[in-house]
Amino acid sequence: MTGRPSQSITRETQTYPVVQRTSIRFFRRVTRYWISVFRDVGQRTYFLRDIARGFGDPATYVPETIRQMKNIGVDSVPLTVIVAAFIGGVIALQTRYQLFAGVELSIIGLASRLMVVLELGPLLTGLVLTGRVGGRMTAEIGTMRVTEQIDALETLAYDPVAFLIVPRLLAAIVMLPTLVILADATGLCSAYIVSVHFTDVSPQDFITGLRLGFGTFQVVYSLLKGTMFGAAIALVCAYEGYISEAGAEGVGRSTARAVVITSVTILVLDALTAGVLAPFLQT
Amino acid sequence: MKRRDEVTVGILITVSVIVLILGTLWLARGGLRSGYPLYTRFVWGQNLKQGQPVLLAGVNVGYVGDVTLRRDGYLDVMLRIDDQYSIPKGSNAVVKPIGIFGDVAVALTPPVPLTSASYASGDTVPPGPPAADFNQILTRMDTIGQTISVLTRSLQTQVVEAGTLKDMHKIILSAAALSAQLQEVATQQNRNITSTLESFRNTAGHFDSTMVRVAGVVDSAKIAATLSNVRETSQNLSRISSQLDTTTTQLRTFVTKMESGNGSLQKLMTDTSLYNNSVHLLAQLDSLVADFKKNPKKYINLRIF
Numbered sequence: 001m002t003g004r005p006s007q008s009i010t011r012e013t014q015t016y017p018v019v020q021r022t023s024i025r026f027f028r029r030v031t032r033y034w035i036s037v038f039r040d041v042g043q044r045t046y047f048l049r050d051i052a053r054g055f056g057d058p059a060t061y062v063p064e065t066i067r068q069m070k071n072i073g074v075d076s077v078p079l080t081v082i083v084a085a086f087i088g089g090v091i092a093l094q095t096r097y098q099l100f101a102g103v104e105l106s107i108i109g110l111a112s113r114l115m116v117v118l119e120l121g122p123l124l125t126g127l128v129l130t131g132r133v134g135g136r137m138t139a140e141i142g143t144m145r146v147t148e149q150i151d152a153l154e155t156l157a158y159d160p161v162a163f164l165i166v167p168r169l170l171a172a173i174v175m176l177p178t179l180v181i182l183a184d185a186t187g188l189c190s191a192y193i194v195s196v197h198f199t200d201v202s203p204q205d206f207i208t209g210l211r212l213g214f215g216t217f218q219v220v221y222s223l224l225k226g227t228m229f230g231a232a233i234a235l236v237c238a239y240e241g242y243i244s245e246a247g248a249e250g251v252g253r254s255t256a257r258a259v260v261i262t263s264v265t266i267l268v269l270d271a272l273t274a275g276v277l278a279p280f281l282q283t
Numbered sequence: 284m285k286r287r288d289e290v291t292v293g294i295l296i297t298v299s300v301i302v303l304i305l306g307t308l309w310l311a312r313g314g315l316r317s318g319y320p321l322y323t324r325f326v327w328g329q330n331l332k333q334g335q336p337v338l339l340a341g342v343n344v345g346y347v348g349d350v351t352l353r354r355d356g357y358l359d360v361m362l363r364i365d366d367q368y369s370i371p372k373g374s375n376a377v378v379k380p381i382g383i384f385g386d387v388a389v390a391l392t393p394p395v396p397l398t399s400a401s402y403a404s405g406d407t408v409p410p411g412p413p414a415a416d417f418n419q420i421l422t423r424m425d426t427i428g429q430t431i432s433v434l435t436r437s438l439q440t441q442v443v444e445a446g447t448l449k450d451m452h453k454i455i456l457s458a459a460a461l462s463a464q465l466q467e468v469a470t471q472q473n474r475n476i477t478s479t480l481e482s483f484r485n486t487a488g489h490f491d492s493t494m495v496r497v498a499g500v501v502d503s504a505k506i507a508a509t510l511s512n513v514r515e516t517s518q519n520l521s522r523i524s525s526q527l528d529t530t531t532t533q534l535r536t537f538v539t540k541m542e543s544g545n546g547s548l549q550k551l552m553t554d555t556s557l558y559n560n561s562v563h564l565l566a567q568l569d570s571l572v573a574d575f576k577k578n579p580k581k582y583i584n585l586r587i588f
Contacts, residue, residue: 063285070288074295113310175292178299185302213386214310214334219303 047161047239051169054162064167072133072168073175080179081186083128084121088187089194091115096199105201109209112191117222118281121184123270126229129176130262134237137168138258141241142251150242165242169234176230177223184222217280225273229266236262310334312346318363319404320348323376325358329387331378336388337362344368347389362389362408369401375411 013021013028054061095111141164144150153160188210195201240258244251308315311334325331337345348363364370373394381388392411402408442448575582 066285066289066292069292074288074291077295174296178296181299181303181306185306188306211310211313211334212381215332216307216311219307223303 043243044239047165047242048235050159050161051165051235054159054166057159057162060159060162061166061170064163065170068167068171069175071136072129072171073178076129076132076175076179077182079128079132080125080183083124084116084183084186085190087120087124088112088116088190091120091187092191092195092201093199096195096201104209105205106209106212108195108199108201109191109206110212111209112188112195112206113210113214114218116187116191117184117218119270121187122180122222122225122229123266125180125183125226126176126233126266126270127263129179129229130233130237130259130266133172134233134262135255135259137234137237138241138244138255139251141165141238142244142254145242145244146246146248146251161242165234165238168238169231172230172234173227174230176233177226180222180226184219215281221273221277221281224277225270228269228273232265232269233262236265312363313343318345318365321362321364321370321402321404321406321408323360323362323389323408323410325360325376325378325410327352327356327358329358329378331358331360331387331389335386336381337364337391338388339368339370339374339391340393341390342368344370344391360389370408372398372400372402374402374408376408377411 013024016024091112092108095108096105099105099107141150144164150160150164153163192203192206192210195206196203237258240254240261241251244254305315313336331347331350333347333349335347336343337347345362345364345368347360349361351359351361353359360376362376370391371393374391375394377390377392378387379390380386391408442451
């Protein structure tokens with residue numbers, strides 16, 4: 001969005017005296033940058049406003065929401081489960097073999113639970129779904145944009161945001177926590193199996209550590225992260241597709257940008273969540 | 284298609300919710316068990332919270348159901364005990380740490396001797412003497428650490444700064460030198476002993492060879508035959524001796540008889556007249572021979588034809 005020429009500039013830089021041109025060029029570049037930033041913020045705010053307005057038209061988005069829930073949630077179950085299973089197993093193995101002698105083996109259950117439930121379960125689910133769901137979302141909406149299907153909806157007085165964006169946002173907000181639950185459970189089961197069957201950790205040790213210092217807020221924390229990541233995926237990817245530029249290249253660029261921005265957004269949200277809510281996790 | 288999507292989405296969400304609820308309950312309380320309540324009271328600062336285990340003689344028999352903070356410095360704690368376990372009357376409750384991660388459990392200690400009566404639902408379990416918590420252990424370790432620090436400083440003063448360590452170093456060096464000398468002496472002695480042993484070994488070898496040679500020279504068969512001859516000779520000597528004894532006896536008897544008897548032999552031995560006669564006879568014989576020599580024709584008158 002940066003570098004777009006502003007139409008408000010009327011006088012060319014070359015018309016100024018030579019000694020002033022460099023500073024004028026610098027200030028104009030800075031001004032253009034900040035204008036583009038504020039413009040992006042404004043556009044996204046309008047986009048959010050359109051989404052909020054779209055919630056008022058349930059007849060448009062409810063039927064589509066179920067289909068999107070299936071696309072985002074049900075179809076992503078295998079990928080999520082596979083990723084979580086490997087992550088849980090690797091966490092258990094790494095924790096076991098990094099322990100020095102004398103440390104209680106129950107720490108493996110504790111470390112597996114803390115890492116899977118608090119961090120890696122939601123985070124990896126969000127990042128994996130960014131690629132699978134977010135990219136698809138951007139490509140779908142971007143293609144509809146460049147083929148003027150969205151314009152056609154507007155022409156037919158059909159709210160494109162209520163039809164395209166709101167169902168995806170709702171589906172992502174509902175299904176991401178659902179997938180996070182499955183990822184957490186799968187990761188812990190995988191950690192248990194790997195610890196008990198491939199290392200010298202006894203089932204009792206693992207379960208003791210798994211239940212050590214557990215608080216229900218840890219689960220809430222995990223689900224909260226999943227919800228935020230789902231919203232981030234839907235909002236960023238749908239928006240990038242919605243404003244996609246013309247042509248296949250534009251759609252591709254929007255898709256790549258959506259995946260990158262969403263991934264960074266998820267990591268930033270993860271850090272913010274930890275910074276804000278981690279004190280409440282203390283038992 | 285739409286109906287199928289709804290079913291699959293519904294199944295996924297239902298399964299997830301069930302997993303969420305059961306998993307959380309299992310992690311927090313160990314399952315869906317309800318149990319019966321018992322109550323106890325602890326002072327503040329026990330790090331207690333809902334879901335922590337309740338142990339009876341080390342066995343997990345329930346969990347902490349609720350913790351209520353009182354304003355008078357105590358905590359009202361509700362324990363959920365599994366229905367299958369009964370807590371002996373007289374047991375007391377203490378909060379004890381589990382592991383090194385700061386988690387705690389409520390430990391119920393049965394009385395000694397064990398009573399047959401048990402606490403009923405809603406009874407209050409008296410608190411026991413508090414166990415040492417992690418902070419107390421750390422404090423104790425800190426005290427020990429300070430003591431070790433003082434000892435270390437004293438060692439620094441007495442051993443390092445006073446020069447004892449240098450002296451010890453010199454002693455060690457002297458001991459090392461002495462050890463080297465002893466090693467050298469031992470090596471020399473070892474060399475001498477080795478040579479002595481070698482000489483002894485050579486002597487023993489020569490002795491062995493000599494003995495072998497002697498064994499080769501002396502024929503055992505000859506020795507046996509010689510011994511046999513000696514034995515036979517001895518037997519002969521014995522026999523001869525016996526015969527000599529007999530002969531001696533006979534001779535003694537003969538001599539006795541000869542000496543005491545009146546026979547010719549006794550007279551021959553004791554009567555001197557025979558001797559005189561014999562001397563006279565010999566004198567006559569001498570005169571006869573002399574005469575014969577002098578006058579042979581007197582006695583020999585040989586005529587031929």
